[in-house]
Amino acid sequence: MRKGPSLAGIVQRLEDRGCRVTAPRLAVLAAAADAGDQFSAEDVARRVPHVGRATVFRTLKLLVEMDVLCRVLLDDGSLRYRWSRRGHHHHLVCTACGAVEDFTLCDVTELLRELTRAINFSVEGHWLEVYGRCAACSVQPVGAPA
Amino acid sequence: MRKGPSLAGIVQRLEDRGCRVTAPRLAVLAAAADAGDQFSAEDVARRVPHVGRATVFRTLKLLVEMDVLCRVLLDDGSLRYRWSRRGHHHHLVCTACGAVEDFTLCDVTELLRELTRAINFSVEGHWLEVYGRCAACSVQPVGAPA
DNA sequence: ATTAATGCAAATTCTTTGCACTAAA
DNA sequence: TTTAGTGCAAAGAATTTGCATTAAT
Numbered sequence: 001m002r003k004g005p006s007l008a009g010i011v012q013r014l015e016d017r018g019c020r021v022t023a024p025r026l027a028v029l030a031a032a033a034d035a036g037d038q039f040s041a042e043d044v045a046r047r048v049p050h051v052g053r054a055t056v057f058r059t060l061k062l063l064v065e066m067d068v069l070c071r072v073l074l075d076d077g078s079l080r081y082r083w084s085r086r087g088h089h090h091h092l093v094c095t096a097c098g099a100v101e102d103f104t105l106c107d108v109t110e111l112l113r114e115l116t117r118a119i120n121f122s123v124e125g126h127w128l129e130v131y132g133r134c135a136a137c138s139v140q141p142v143g144a145p146a
Numbered sequence: 147m148r149k150g151p152s153l154a155g156i157v158q159r160l161e162d163r164g165c166r167v168t169a170p171r172l173a174v175l176a177a178a179a180d181a182g183d184q185f186s187a188e189d190v191a192r193r194v195p196h197v198g199r200a201t202v203f204r205t206l207k208l209l210v211e212m213d214v215l216c217r218v219l220l221d222d223g224s225l226r227y228r229w230s231r232r233g234h235h236h237h238l239v240c241t242a243c244g245a246v247e248d249f250t251l252c253d254v255t256e257l258l259r260e261l262t263r264a265i266n267f268s269v270e271g272h273w274l275e276v277y278g279r280c281a282a283c284s285v286q287p288v289g290a291p292a
Numbered sequence: 293a294t295t296a297a298t299g300c301a302a303a304t305t306c307t308t309t310g311c312a313c314t315a316a317a
Numbered sequence: 318t319t320t321a322g323t324g325c326a327a328a329g330a331a332t333t334t335g336c337a338t339t340a341a342t
Contacts, residue, residue, distance in 0.1 A: 165296085165297090166296060170297080170299095171297090197298085201297080204298090
């Protein structure tokens with residue numbers, strides 16, 4: 001289920017960062033790996049009842065900073081986590097079944113270059129989420145419940 | 147301060163929608179008009195202490211649905227409201243001073259067309275926020291406090 | 293009159309904090 | 318040892334909900 005780097009790789013990055021590799025962190029990592037394509041902090045917390053809620057949030061935040069996970073903004077405004085493909089990318093979010101697909105094409109910064117040069121705005125970053133119907137859901141009238 | 151359509155225009159649209167033009171709604175509208183370039187629900191609520199919190203949120207939601215206001219996702223993940231320029235557009239958010247600029251160029255859907263056709267994803271919408279430094283803040287080392 | 297809209301206060305949801313405690317290094 | 322990391326429970330924010338009440342048409 002996990003799509004990111006190997007556990008060993010993440011552990012290595014934690015150490016490089018000067019972070020300790022603790023049991024709760026490994027548990028959160030394992031829970032995230034099992035939580036499916038995209039998951040909420042609550043989804044993770046539910047899978048590790050023996051780990052404190054705060055630790056779950058702290059660990060998720062750390063993993064996002066490390067670019068192990070990324071955050072996805074759903075159609076309804078709620079936030080989810082997802083294994084990051086490392087590096088800048090965007091999401092195609094299916095509004096019918098909730099599936100998320102990554103894409104890296106279409107460098108938006110590049111596209112914005114001319115525009116932002118015109119008004120003298122220096123782009124530091126951007127956030128783009130694309131909503132629609134995935135292949136499966138655009139065939140059937142309505143996809144999964146949500 | 148307000149950049150959207152005239153109050154009369156909004157009232158008209160409320161009526162067209164079958165919504166009543168009530169005193170609290172007008173108060174929220176006025177508060178939003180005075181709240182500056184972009185504001186939180188709390189900013190509006192503070193300006194209309196005589197209007198119930200729930201009504202503020204209900205009204206803001208209604209105004210977003212009506213495309214009178216739009217929502218801006220700030221760099222830190224917090225949500226703000228802003229007068230909408232009506233129709234699809236995006237924001238350039240200055241990470242130094244917080245100023246928000248609209249832009250309509252660079253139709254992302256168009257750019258995504260080829261990509262999404264390749265993987266058979268039908269785009270229904272997208273959300274794009276661009277972060278960086280506005281003209282004023284890219285000159286000075288650091289802009290306003292926040 | 294009707295019934296949409298409101299106000300209030302409680303309930304939710306999601307996340308962070310304070311702090312004594314535990315365990316990696 | 319030392320101090321990063323943890324757990325708990327409480328505190329917060331940002332909204333939302335239930336429901337009796339009010340007011341716009």
